[in-house]
Amino acid sequence: MRKYLVTAVLLVLLSFSMIAADKYDSELVVGTDQNPTTMDPAMYQDLASSQVMRNIFETLVAYTSDVQEIKPLIAESWTVSDDLKVWTFKLRENVFFQKGKFQDGRNVTAEDVKYSFDREMEISPMVRIYMIDTIEVVDTYTVKITLQYPYAPFLTVLTDIGAAIVPKEEVEGWGDDFVLHPIGSGPYVLKEWVKDDHMSFERYEEYWGEKPYVKKLTYKFIPDKAVLTLALLSGQVDITSDILDQDIPKVTANPNVEAVMVGGNNIYAAYMNATKGPTTDPKVREAIFKAVDVTQIAKVIFPNESGVPAYGPIPPGSWAYNPDVQDFYTPYDPEGAKQILKDAGYSDGLKLKMYTSDDPNRRKMAIVMQSMLKQVGIDLEVISLEWGSFIEVSANGEADIYAIGW
Structure with a gap:
């Protein structure tokens, strides 16, 4: 590496938003100044790709919304050995992949964890899980991961979308085109990707977890932040965090926009x-x-x-x-x-x-x-x-x- x-x-950015309707069939347009470069978790190297992929893919564990604790996601529980090298994860038995061309929405298993991590270590330009030594499938829903050495932030590494779990059938069935037909276990499916313009997602109605609030989610790519601010003020986009500092007075003065300063x-x-x-x-x-x-x-x-x-x-x-x-x-x-x-x-x-x-x-x-x-x-x-x-x-x-x- x-x-x-x-x-x-x-550090520290602003978040600005237009308030969405209180209903489950709402639509949200997110304005961003960066284009994703891939929809393959193993291959991403940029924040823009990571952000959009979280709609489709999931990891064993995830951060809570306030980014203060790590919670179960695909894994329901885990234990670690006294020497801090062997991590054993018990998977939920009710997590399913989205239906795709090469599988019909089957359960996520320990074999998928092993396949995804082995693939990440083999092809990823970033090799984010480099500290892993071996991955052993204990049973259908249990996987044992042995590290090369004790690594305190290992769970944090596993929250990264580069450690997402993917279905072997879809990855190998699509080959290089998997980036255009991404399938994971997340709450949204990709409906359209127009490079340098927008990316649209729709809620996956058979999602195993809590039903997402937004039905249709669109990312609008506007590389010029000044133009992005105008898009927010005119209602072309509903929410963005990519506001230039110089535009803060203009945004906060607009009664139709709610400006929120959060710890970055x-x-x-x-x-x-x-x-x-x-x-x-x-x-x-x-x-x-x-x-x-x-x-x-x-x-x-x-x-x-x-x-x-x-x-x-x-x-x-x-x-x-x-x-x-x-x-x-x-x-x-x-x-x-x-x-x-x-x-x-x-x-x-x-x-x-x-x-x-x-x-x-x-x-x-x-x-x-x-x-x-x-x-x-x-x-x-x-x-x-x-x-x-x-x-x-x-x-x-x-x-x-x-x-x-x-």
């Missing part, structure tokens, strides 16, 4: 390549840390305070957040950065490339970083790409630094 040193920069689980971050290039040198990475003032970046990008400085990859909205992390963060020290670069052999400076998606906040973050790094002798070229190209560059480890978020 590629390893990157994370420089967490900004979102991060804007700059990743540095630790596999090739100048940033493989820990001293160069330390110098960049010292040269970047996250407090100033937060003020520039979020003057209306919808974002605050972050000092690590875990946001305040997470149960795992520790406010003391700020005490361990490398402080802003441009003079110290200059000295570190000189000691590392870069007295004449160095050139780096930073890639961003076409998200305006990420571009703005990169431009501010460009200015700050110039002050210590680092010439940073900022390159913005559309989402698909950006994902390819970042996944292949071609960037010295890239701006990302989750």
Whole structure:
């Protein structure tokens, strides 16, 4: 796996919504500025894909709505050995896959867990469950997972949609076209996917769990956040979290829109390549840390305070957040950065490339970083790409630094 040193920069976003009708046959249009790149859980590398796939696929366990605890989902219970390496999951016996071309809506079993996890470890570009050693089917509804070593956040890993359970018949029956005909055990089925425009889902009426409130769910892809705000205000979309900080006054002033500020689980971050290039040198990475003032970046990008400085990859909205992390963060020290670069052999400076998606906040973050790094002798070229190209560059480890978020 590629390893990157994370420089967490900004967090906390706003959610804005139009109030939906109180009935089970309601429709909801979600506005978002990012396009999904895949509908195969094993292959996704971006938040946009993860969000839409949760309508179709499910995992063994899931977070509660306040993201403070992990609850059963496909698994009804689990135990862990004293050495924290062997996890045994008992599955619910009433979970069914959606009906598809190659199976008729059968039960989800332990064999499906093994197949899904084996497949994830074999083909996933992210290999999120890399800590797993072996997977054993104990009986129809019991699976034993042995880890290579104790891994405290293992249940958290299993909440990720990359660990979703999929039916072998549909995956292998459709082959490469499974991404266009995704089948899981979730509450919605995909009805239409028009690339770069929208994706529509309809409630699966035979869903094994609690009946979803919304009957038809549509994601409308609008990459320009300013245009997305106009779509919200005009009623073209009902809800979005992708509002520019500068548009907050405009949105809050509209009587037809309910603006809700919530504690964020979102991060804007700059990743540095630790596999090739100048940033493989820990001293160069330390110098960049010292040269970047996250407090100033937060003020520039979020003057209306919808974002605050972050000092690590875990946001305040997470149960795992520790406010003391700020005490361990490398402080802003441009003079110290200059000295570190000189000691590392870069007295004449160095050139780096930073890639961003076409998200305006990420571009703005990169431009501010460009200015700050110039002050210590680092010439940073900022390159913005559309989402698909950006994902390819970042996944292949071609960037010295890239701006990302989750």
